[in-house]
Amino acid sequence: MPSFQTRLKITGLKPGNPPEAVMDNAVESLRSRHHVESHQLELAGGVPQLNLRFLVEPTEYSSENSAARESAAVMRDAVERVALTGTLSVLRRSRGRWAPV
Structure with missing residues (x-):
C-alpha cells in the first residue's frame, strides 16, 4: 500500500482548547479515511509541527496522490477547529525517500 506523510505547522492554539485536542483532531479525521501508521509532534525551526504517516488504498498513482492531498x-x-495552522506538506514514500506530492 502506498505510504504518505503530512506535515502541518501549528502556529497557535484557539482559546478554550487543550493542546492534546490538536493531535486528537488530526488523527481522528485522517483515521476516518485511511489507516494511520504513526503520528508525532516535533519542532521544526522552533515551530510545532504535526507529522502523520498513513496508507492509501492502492489504485492508480495519480489517484493515490489525489486521495492523499484531499x-x-x-x-x-479538523485541526483548524482548535488551532491556527501554517504550512501543510504532503509527501509520498518512494524508494526509501519522502518526496513531495
Missing part, C-alpha cells in the same frame, strides 16, 4: 486538507480543516 485527506490532508480534511485533516487540516
